[in-house]
Amino acid sequence: MGGNLSGQEWYDRNAEWYDELHGYYLDYPKIAGLMASRLPRGAKVLDAACGTASLSIELAKRGFKVTAFDLNESMMRVAKRKVSEAGVHVDLRKGDMTTDCFGSFDAVTCLFNAVCHLSPRQLQPALGNFSSQLSKGGLLFFDAFNADYFRLHAKKGRFIDCAHQSGDNFFVRFNDNKYDPGARVLHVNEEVYIQSIYWEKLHESRESYDMQLYSKPQLDSMLEKAGLRVLENFGNTLNLKPFLGDESLFIVTLCEKA
Numbered sequence: 001m002g003g004n005l006s007g008q009e010w011y012d013r014n015a016e017w018y019d020e021l022h023g024y025y026l027d028y029p030k031i032a033g034l035m036a037s038r039l040p041r042g043a044k045v046l047d048a049a050c051g052t053a054s055l056s057i058e059l060a061k062r063g064f065k066v067t068a069f070d071l072n073e074s075m076m077r078v079a080k081r082k083v084s085e086a087g088v089h090v091d092l093r094k095g096d097m098t099t100d101c102f103g104s105f106d107a108v109t110c111l112f113n114a115v116c117h118l119s120p121r122q123l124q125p126a127l128g129n130f131s132s133q134l135s136k137g138g139l140l141f142f143d144a145f146n147a148d149y150f151r152l153h154a155k156k157g158r159f160i161d162c163a164h165q166s167g168d169n170f171f172v173r174f175n176d177n178k179y180d181p182g183a184r185v186l187h188v189n190e191e192v193y194i195q196s197i198y199w200e201k202l203h204e205s206r207e208s209y210d211m212q213l214y215s216k217p218q219l220d221s222m223l224e225k226a227g228l229r230v231l232e233n234f235g236n237t238l239n240l241k242p243f244l245g246d247e248s249l250f251i252v253t254l255c256e257k258a
């Protein structure tokens, strides 16, 4: 783990740009729609490690009673602003998913690799916390980069991870990652450049942090220990295509409290 898993410095420095740099990896309305197809309107949902609250807002728009928390204050600041601009109610809290509980819920969501900030020793208690906050039959929906995909297909050398224009700004990110298949740790080295179309430099950062990846058998066994039964797996959070083993970049898991 090397003590560099939390990624908190990244979030401190890049929170304002997080949505532009990550947003297109997930379809938040689609994920909220999946939850709405499984839960009654008014159900209580906990959005764990909510980041800038993109999913929390979509859930609240569909009539769920949403509590959302994150460890990072910069991300929470952006989340508060977005929730207020969206005109929805989300009970936003600061918290740590490895230690904190917020009540009893019909579902817990934890999206976009948030669990990859946790070592296996931290993830097991976090899953236990999620499970203890769910009523019987309650749902947990989360994703993680698939260790088996990276074992076979990890990129070598520098590549473009993000390149797009939004309004008057260009967003470019390069990655040069190294994957350690033994430890299942992805060492991320990235460069972020944000510039206006008028050539004004708005933001530049170089970041290095680690991500803990998980295999499906490993996750399934941890979920079972936490009293959670897998209902369905998907291969990504963009179009919720089926999970195809080591060909899927993500392991997206929908499970229920047994």
Ligand SMILES: C[S@@+](CC[C@H](N)C(=O)[O-])C[C@H]1O[C@@H](n2cnc3c(N)ncnc32)[C@H](O)[C@@H]1O
Residues within 6 Å of the ligand: 006, 008, 011, 026, 048, 049, 050, 051, 052, 053, 054, 055, 069, 070, 071, 072, 075, 095, 096, 097, 098, 110, 111, 112, 113, 114, 117
């Ligand atoms: C990649 S972001 C995902 C945010 C959001 N779920 C989304 O879909 O955009 C990961 C988030 O996990 C948060 N995080 C990391 N470790 C955490 C912990 N132990 N407890 C709560 N949040 C944590 C980070 O601060 C960050 O906001």
